[in-house]
Amino acid sequence: MARITASVYTSHVPAIGAALDLGKSQEPYWQPVFKGYEASKRWMAENTPDVIFLVYNDHATAFSLEMIPTFAIGTAASFQPADEGWGPRPVPTVIGHPELAAHIAQSVIQDDFDLTIVNKMDVDHGLTVPLSLMFGQPAGPNPAWPCPVIPFAVNVVQYPAPSGRRCFLLGQAIRRAVERFDAPLKVQIWGTGGMSHQLQGPRAGLINQPFDNAFLDRLIADPAGQAAVPHIDYVREAGSEGIELVMWLIARGAMSDVNADVAGPAPTVRHRFYHVPASNTAVGHLIMENN
Amino acid sequence: MPLDKPYLDVPGTTIFDAEQSRKGYHLNQFCMSLMKAANRERFKAGERAYLDEWPMTEEQKQGVLARDLNRCIAAGGNIYFLAKIGATDGKSFQTMAASMTGMTQEAYAAMMLAGGRSPDGNRFIGEQAGEAT
Numbered sequence: 001m002a003r004i005t006a007s008v009y010t011s012h013v014p015a016i017g018a019a020l021d022l023g024k025s026q027e028p029y030w031q032p033v034f035k036g037y038e039a040s041k042r043w044m045a046e047n048t049p050d051v052i053f054l055v056y057n058d059h060a061t062a063f064s065l066e067m068i069p070t071f072a073i074g075t076a077a078s079f080q081p082a083d084e085g086w087g088p089r090p091v092p093t094v095i096g097h098p099e100l101a102a103h104i105a106q107s108v109i110q111d112d113f114d115l116t117i118v119n120k121m122d123v124d125h126g127l128t129v130p131l132s133l134m135f136g137q138p139a140g141p142n143p144a145w146p147c148p149v150i151p152f153a154v155n156v157v158q159y160p161a162p163s164g165r166r167c168f169l170l171g172q173a174i175r176r177a178v179e180r181f182d183a184p185l186k187v188q189i190w191g192t193g194g195m196s197h198q199l200q201g202p203r204a205g206l207i208n209q210p211f212d213n214a215f216l217d218r219l220i221a222d223p224a225g226q227a228a229v230p231h232i233d234y235v236r237e238a239g240s241e242g243i244e245l246v247m248w249l250i251a252r253g254a255m256s257d258v259n260a261d262v263a264g265p266a267p268t269v270r271h272r273f274y275h276v277p278a279s280n281t282a283v284g285h286l287i288m289e290n291n
Numbered sequence: 292m293p294l295d296k297p298y299l300d301v302p303g304t305t306i307f308d309a310e311q312s313r314k315g316y317h318l319n320q321f322c323m324s325l326m327k328a329a330n331r332e333r334f335k336a337g338e339r340a341y342l343d344e345w346p347m348t349e350e351q352k353q354g355v356l357a358r359d360l361n362r363c364i365a366a367g368g369n370i371y372f373l374a375k376i377g378a379t380d381g382k383s384f385q386t387m388a389a390s391m392t393g394m395t396q397e398a399y400a401a402m403m404l405a406g407g408r409s410p411d412g413n414r415f416i417g418e419q420a421g422e423a424t
Contacts, residue, residue, distance in 0.1 A: 277407060
């Protein structure tokens with residue numbers, strides 16, 4: 001039986017990827033950001049899973065306005081880093097896990113979540129920046145990410161994104177699906193995006209540190225309560241793009257302590273980090289291990 | 292009963308909902324076309340002619356030609372799509388963000404370094420900056 005061993009939460013600011021790709025990570029502006037992930041990289045090296053289920057959003061890259069799936073699971077064997085207008089990020093191809101992805105899709109759809117199944121898709125900074133932050137930049141003659149990744153894209157571009165409650169319940173369905181997979185895989189689930197930021201209009205640049213820190217507190221200790229928070233609270237308090245934080249609730253919902261059938265013990269928080277700013281955005285990060 | 296749209300009273304903010312998406316469909320798909328290098332070259336070689344290939348409104352075309360992102364957003368543009376115009380121009384996203392706020396790029400960058408724009412006074416239209424909420 002496969003199982004979820006841990007969840008990771010992080011912002012996926014594109015400028016972080018650009019700073020890494022252009023060798024700027026030691027500049028004074030970026031140093032505090034990358035310092036916050038040093039402990040994470042050590043933890044990743046010691047706790048590399050067999051598969052990462054990576055929840056992120058596409059930023060008008062793979063999905064234009066032609067098709068806008070609310071939840072899209074990548075079932076392909078591999079995914080290319082996308083050209084977002086500056087050429088693709090110089091990072092390895094993302095290797096998928098088609099067997100587990102197809103299994104999760106079947107299980108979760110039967111659990112009443114209507115996923116879109118995607119067999120061909122490029123992945124943008126929303127997916128590759130978290131990989132870079134947690135693994136560093138793969139080097140060597142044949143650079144590769146250390147494990148397969150199942151991309152799971154959530155629509156947060158066209159309003160409404162799915163509600164926090166629905167995301168939290170979806171995470172629980174994903175946990176059930178993983179536990180029904182007949183192979184002893186260690187699976188991590190990552191929730192990415194956020195924290196407070198607004199990228200549009202005269203209110204661009206909004207940051208709300210009290211909101212962000214309260215969100216981190218509540219995601220740890222009262223995720224069901226946080227899942228009940230309506231969209232408008234994110235928009236008003238955390239900026240129009242702060243609504244990406246609902247994706248963290250998918251990962252949190254997959255942890256064993258919120259299993260409605262047999263609640264496990266509370267997770268252990270291995271790492272917590274918060275920094276303002278990275279370009280236009282507040283950066284937040286958590287690592288939680290299941291017990 | 293009409294749909295509840297509680298986000299209409301957030302100042303300086305246009306939520307890209309189904310109504311905006313419908314209005315902005317061709318504008319945003321034009322932006323999407325700039326993902327291809329060959330299209331970026333054709334656009335740069337003749338912006339007006341390239342825009343005229345799209346069934347966009349004159350207001351949308353003028354917004355693009357003026358690089359007035361607020362005007363584009365009002366006409367149905369979405370920032371993730373509009374960002375592709377800035378990429379074509381070789382501008383950083385932060386420069387684009389600053390252009391929507393009426394601040395210089397330097398002043399905007401300084402505001403971000405100082406912790407960003409406070410939500411205080413920026414939650415509801417008509418609220419005065421600094422007013423307790």
